[in-house]
Amino acid sequence: MPELPEVETTRRGIDPYVVGRRIEALVVREPRLRWPVPEELPGRVAGQRVLRTARRAKYLLLELERGTLLLHLGMSGSLRMLPAGVPPRRHDHLELQLDSGASLHFNDPRRFGSLHYTEADPAVHPLLARLAPEPFDPGFTGEYLWRITRRRRVPVKSLLMNSRLVVGVGNIYASEALYRAGIRPTRTAGRLTRPELERLAHAVRAVLTGAVRAGGTTLRDYVGADGRPGAFRRKLFVYERAGEPCRHCGVRIRRIAQGRRSSYFCPNCQR
DNA sequence: ATGGGCACCTGGCTGC
DNA sequence: TGCAGCCAGGTGCCCA
Known part of the structure; x- marks a missing residue:
């Protein structure tokens, strides 16, 4: 979870x-x-x-x-x-x-x-x-992402989920952050531009902050210490929304498999 | 060093 | 109703 x-x-x-x-x-x-x-x-x-x-x-x-x-x-x-x-x-x-x-x-x-x-x-x-810096550390910036992505050939989605490089982001928030940054999950990390990485660093923090504020995301079994589910599910833009319209442009959200995990993105808003 | 695939588990859902 | 198959908020480890 x-x-x-x-x-x-x-x-x-x-x-x-x-x-x-x-x-x-x-x-x-x-x-x-x-x-x-x-x-x-x-x-x-x-x-x-x-x-x-x-x-x-x-x-x-x-x-x-x-x-x-x-x-x-x-x-x-x-x-x-x-x-x-x-x-x-x-x-x-x-x-x-x-x-x-x-x-x-x-x-x-x-x-x-x-x-x-x-x-x-x-x-x-x-x-x-060996864990990467916290996304809320001052050092987690577009500049940091630039430094760690040079000559990385993995898809950016995999990079976000590699805890030696970025921490705290799992399958839900990787898709959500990439959506907010307008970047497709399949893009090669090392080919991302500086402005894209600035947007991504900001998007990671924004998504995590919003989700903390909402008490997390409950899809199946997650509950907080008081037994209540998290409310962020309603604020998801792409995760588990395959076939549904993008909240910005109306184009259908797509689901693809990367490795063994599902990724979700808007083929229009994300390039 | 980097990347990919597997393993570890249970349970819920789908489709035959 | 039964059952096989697939999927699920993670991540350390092994191998090429």
């Missing part, structure tokens, strides 16, 4: 309920996630207070007194804050029980999500160390 806006919405949703609380227990009902949850992990985090929440790319970070929990929601993961004693539902793999009595439930049908714990600087964790 979750791209940057959904992870950020989740972070904001849980923040007031977890910061300052002590972890009484971490219940691991299903350790077989993308990477197995280590057996000793619950014992290492129990008793620690949550100091703050953070996000890096699509990773949600819970900073504890002695270390940091790194949670990834994968394709189908979501977090819910629930009162104590609410029985786990199907695919509720993890439950973080807090001293407030509330519990944070991690649900993930496909089990592509993951949980790690480190007592080192999380920035040097292998999963985070």
